[in-house]
Amino acid sequence: MSTLIDLYNKWLQQDLPPLLEKELTAIGTDEKAIEDRFYQYVSFGTGGMRGLLGAGTNRMNVFTIRRGAEGLARFITSNGEDAKKRGVAIAYDTRHFSFEFAVETARVLGAHGITSYVYKESRPTPQLSFTIRELNTFAGVVITASHNPKQYNGFKVYGEDGAQLVPTGANAIIQHMDEIEDIFAIATINTDILEQQGLLNWLSIDLDEKYMKNLLTLKENTNIDLNMKIVYTPLHGAGLVPVTDGLKQFGFKHVHLVEQQVVQDGAFPTVTYPNPEEAAAFSLAIELGQQVGADLLLATDPDADRLGVAVRSGNGYELLTGNELGALLLHYILQTKQANGTLPDNGVMIKTIVTSELGAAIAEQFGVTTINTLTGFKYIAEKIAEFEATKSHSYVFGYEESYGYLIETFARDKDAVQVALKVAEMAAHYATEGKTLLHALNELNEQFGYYEEALISKTFEGKDGQEQMKAILNHYHENIPTKIAGIAVTHVEDYLTGVVTLQDGSTESILLPKENVLKLVLEDCSWIAIRPSGTEPKCKFYFGVVKESAEQAKEAINILMKYFTS
Template identity: 70%
Template sequence: MVGQKLFNQWQEVALPGYLAEELESIVGDTVAIEDRFYKYVSFGTGGMRGVLGAGINRMNIFTIRRVAQGLAQYITSNGEVAMNRGVVVAYDTRQFSYEFAIETARVLGANGIKAYIYKEARPTPQLSFTVRELNAYAGVVITASHNPKQYNGFKLYGEDGAQLTPLYANEIIQHMETVEDIFLIEAAEQLMLEQQGLLQWILEEMDERFLEKLLTLKEKNQNDMSMKLVYTPLHGAGLRPVCEGLKAFGFEHVYIVEEQAVQDGAFPTVPYPNPEEVAAFEYAMKLGKEVGAELLLATDPDADRLGVAVRNNGEYELLTGNQLGALLLDYILKTKQQNGTLPTNGAMIKTIVTSELGTQIASHYSVETMNTLTGFKYIAEKIAEFEESGSHTYVFGYEESYGYLIETFARDKDAVQVALKVAEMATYYATLGKTLLDALNGLYEQFGYYKEALVSKTFEGKQGQEQMKVILNNFRQQPPVEIAGFGVARLEDYLVGEVTHADGYKTMITLPKENVLKFMLEDGSWIAIRPSGTEPKCKFYFGVKGDSAQQAIDKIEQLKVSIL
């Protein structure tokens, strides 16, 4: 058994105590050994993410060194200029995030590549901004985003501040695969790298520059900032920039959830630090009721995702990512139109599993909608295309999983930007005597009652991964012609890049290939099936449009029952 052989090799190495103890605890447990050693941690959407622990299928200093070495070889292959431009390294508040950031810098330094490393935890969007600001060749942020505490990860960014697209990511994977012995990767001493100028610490100046850019989002005619807001960073890296940003915007009554302002990777107050979940708002809702707040804001540990809850009859209602995206899009386009700054060639970008309500809103303002695959790197890729060709002007981009980008000084989803804009938007509607829920209902009345749902099925370990492949293959080889009583108008298979219409006619998909199936039904409803690129899950997305809220709810439930 390959797993047992690697396990034995790891036991013979002088490991850090906590890793050695973990291996000792699974001696004789063939299932646990196989799970840790049957493959390397996958390098998928946005980089590498996995459970902390010992083994090649775990996040530890050795698997971090392997991906850092792959990055180093990639940069070195691009010449001395690339090496001198260096890599910006940031990290969130998770367990071992700081240590993994240092290991990354040590490996880069051993290869003669400069690393700019943050002194304190900072958000992913600030890393993206900093890569661009320092004209670095690449960027790394150590984070597992909104995953539970036992996870960590390695997100990789190109010189434009965007996550690497598959073309470049595959080059790094090829370099990683040339590493023959994970324990022989050289990691230079930190002090020596500091003395040589190959490790340079950054913080205050970049914080100031980032804040300056954030202030460019503020609408000049917004004067009433008296609304009461509650913000929770969920123990993460959003604390400083979000608080500083709200203060600089002029908000006078911002209440911080103190228990969750403690930067702690164990996430002691919330088992799953995901602002998509109502449970993540428990402390914020309690504080909100105490102070009479209208709006609750929550960022995930690396502050690239924002969750929002709005007061409704004394309680708080959490907006979905699709709902918040629609509200932001409408508000941004409306204010641009009022200010005379709405471009004639404007484009809004969303993912193929994001609500079609945004398409309707954009069309109302004569803004074109473009769809991309899931992953903000594809939205960033379109922004770069616009800049190069001048064909379109970017006005907004978002995905249903609580990721949004307003201004392009960052090239990844940015919860810091959006937290400030949502607070401003809520204030705008308050001056009209409305809440964000009122504004949302206005959009439904104007464009139709759109509703979406996501169901994730978990497939742990090697056996689970095989089971997930079988499910996708079954849908491909025997696609349904009818779902919940509605005929399938077309099947979009993004893995083969082909659309099969109900009459058998086939057309091509121009997007990159990815393992996604999307069924478009004759009534305009749709279902998409996609394995996660960072978690052992298969995701089932549902989208409908109804003449009323209840009709939309009923349709969603019918689709779920039919598929699941």
């Protein structure tokens, strides 16, 4: 503890921003508070860092941002002068300090002679991905904590293909970060000097126009009801302009905005969690939907990479899960391409290992191959790049259960803007047949079976919590049950060892990167997956079943969940 106290005192001796100085002074001799802020650096997990805003090495602040930017700068420098000249595209969402952190990143990069291209205002994360590809930069950074509460922010790094970094690149940056001896000695250059030297360039609206031009290529179906009433909320985030402009240019005549949530505000004053996966985030949208008689409600998270959807059902609205919306989109896209004669013979759909198997069943019906990846859209993007190079498959759709989807590959990360437009088109198409998305989903269930999924997240805060989570994960890896709720385990997929163990004891190799994920598949095709979150201090338990009726599916999923929570 004495080492942490010394580190705490060293921070207090620096010329800190007033808010950071006030926070450190306020915790005084509270050893627990000091430990929580200084026992580690903010971890560089899924493509970057994400953490609480505040003072200390285990918080997101100007100094930990500089550390991440310095690691990135050294990585770029190691790739030569061309990489430095191509530079880095930088975007940010509407969170507290997002703009400041973006500029600070450019100041560190500039000290290494690396060019930055920075948006003047907030932009969606998928637009950052598009911008990297459009400008041919060597890397990209987006300042965001996605759908986390207002107390968080983050620093996410992208490669030259516009995708989040896979472990090889991320590990190289981490190594450079670990070599930094003094976080307070990281060099920066003032923005006015960088502008004069051409090392800081502010991006103009022509990139917005190019992004929109690509978005409009998503419109494939003219048999749609353009009078359908839509409610959209950006949840105080960056999706406002591209989603509303896109819907307008698609031809929709009745798009209603949740005015209280149009304001770009990092405090997210109308929601506790700005997360479209949460029903509470739709409360104002539902209220407006009732007033205007909307058929469809759309919500994007602060950086507009996740989309949530609610559909009119009787006198109220029903939220679709990420798995349900993914299945609907996949079926609609394949159906439309088949009708238009544009469905490729070697089509491929990519999903994650914790995403519903309904998508695989739908893809099979259309002769489309399903590829499973580890959790994280970076792995889906990696497969897209692989198939572009080998020409072995033609990408048609990719998704994950956590409300992330990608249709067209001009972006290489989940893109809620793309999907908002496509969902509106899909709902408007079914409207011409007198159906809602719920009707269409029920038809899929009747055809392919009733799939039900669930997720339990357990939070482990602080140093003690992290140790507890490691112990839980180790327990499951070392104590594999032969039966769960009376149903035999037919095979175990251990992604940490890269081995599948079958019921008879034989083994097979897993041809995916190694990660701390365990998946158990049961005799009745039910499955359970356990993994730590890459962005939050959580252990996640995923469940999936398929049965002949909705009632049977709900009963089966509840039995599995009870087994792991009792």
